[in-house]
Amino acid sequence: MARFRLPLLIALAVFIAGLALTAALKDRHYVLLSLVLLAAALIPLFVRLERRPLESRELVLLAVLSAIAAVSRIPFAALPSFKPVSAIVILSAYVFGAEAGFIIGAVAALVSNIYFGQGPWTPWQMFAWGMVGLSAGWLRNTRLLRSRVGLLSFGFVWGFLFGWIMNIWHIISLPDAFSWGLVATTYAASFYFDLTHAISNVLFLSLLAGGWTKVLMRFRKKYGLLQEE
Template identity: 50%
Template sequence: MKKGKIEMLAIFFLLTCLLLLFTLFFHHHYMLTSVVFLTLTFIPFFIRFEKKNGSGRELVVLAILAAVASVSRIPFASIPSVQPMTFVIIMTGAVFGIESGFVVGALSAIVSNFFLYQGPWTVWQMYAWGLVGILAGLLKQTFFIETAIGRVIFGIVTGFLFSWIMNIWVVLTMVQNFSIEQVLVFYASSFPFDLSHALSNAFFLLVFAKRWISILTRFQKKYGLLE
C-alpha cells in the first residue's frame, strides 16, 4: 500500500475514533456532535481532492457518477436496505481512487436525500458512503477488487459497515442513557436489514462489477481522467 494511502487510512481511523468518543461522551448533544464531526471528517478530504487540480472534464465525470448513484437509490427506496448506490460508489473508488470515491459517496448521499428526505441522518450517510468509497480506493488493484469472490466479500463487509455506522445514529436519537445491552439488542434486531444491504451489494458486484470496471477504466485511459 502506497504511503499516501496509508496516510489517508490513518486520518480516517483517527476521525472514526473521534466519532466514537463524541457519541460516548456527548450523546445528549447529538446535533453538535454531527456538526463537529462533519467539519472534522469532510474538510480534509475535500481539501485533498481540491489539491489534485482536476480538470473540468474530471469534475463532470464525478458529477455524472454521483447523479447515477443518486438516481439508482430512488427506485429501490421502498425495498428496505437494498442500496444500488453503494455499488456505484464502490466502482468509483475502485477505478478513480480514494478522493473520487469519497466525493461521490458523500455527494450522492446529500443529492439523493433531496428526492427522499433530508434530515440529521444525512451527515451520517455522507460519512458512511464516503468511507465505502475510500475503502474501495484503498483496495483497488487488490484481491478484494480485482476478483469476483473478493468483490463479493468486499460488498458484504461494506454493507454491514455502512449499516452499523447508521445504527449509531439511530441509537443516539432513539435511546437516552443507553446501555451496552440496549445497543446489542438494537444491533441484533437490525441484522436482517443489515444483511439485506450486504447481500444486495454482493449481487450487484457479482453481476455488474466486471463490466463497470472495464468501461470506466477504458474511459479513464482514453481521456486521461483522474489517473
C-alpha cells in the same frame, strides 16, 4: 494514490470529529454539519488542485458518478436497504481510487437525501458511504478486490459494516440511558436490513462489475482521467 493518503486521512479525521459532535447536537444543525463534512470530503480534491490543475472533465466525471449513485436510490425507495449505491461507489473507487471513492460516496449520500429527506442521519450516511469508497480504493490493487469472489465478499461485508455504523447514530439519538442491552437490541433489530444491504451489494456488483468497470476503465485510460501521478 499514495500521495493523497495524508489528505484523505485528514478528511477522515474531520468526519469523525464531526460525527462526535452529533452526540451534543442531536437533531440540531445537521444541515450545517453536513455541509462542513462535504467540504472535508473535498479536501483531497483541493490538494490535487494545488498540485496540478484539475481538468473540467475530471470534475464532471466525479459529479456524474455522484449523481448516478444518488439517483440509483430512488427506483428502490420502496425496498429498505436494497440499493445499488454501495456497488456503484465500490466500482468507481476500484477504477479511480480512494480519493474519488470517498468523494462520490459522501456526495451521493447528501444529494440523495434531498429526495429521501435530510436529517441528523445524513452526516453518518456520508461518512459510511465515504468509507465504502475509501476502503475500496485503498484495496483495489490487492488480491482481494482483483478476484470476483473477493469483490463480492467485500461488498457483502460492507453491507453489514454500513448498518453497524448507522446503528451508532441510532443509539446516540435514543433518549434512553446507554446500556449494552440497548446495543445488543439495536444491532439485532438491524440484522435483517443489514443482510438485505449485503445481498443487494452482491447482486448489483455481480450485474455491474463486468460492463460498468470496463466502461470506466476505458474512460480513464482514453482520456487520462484522475490518473495517479
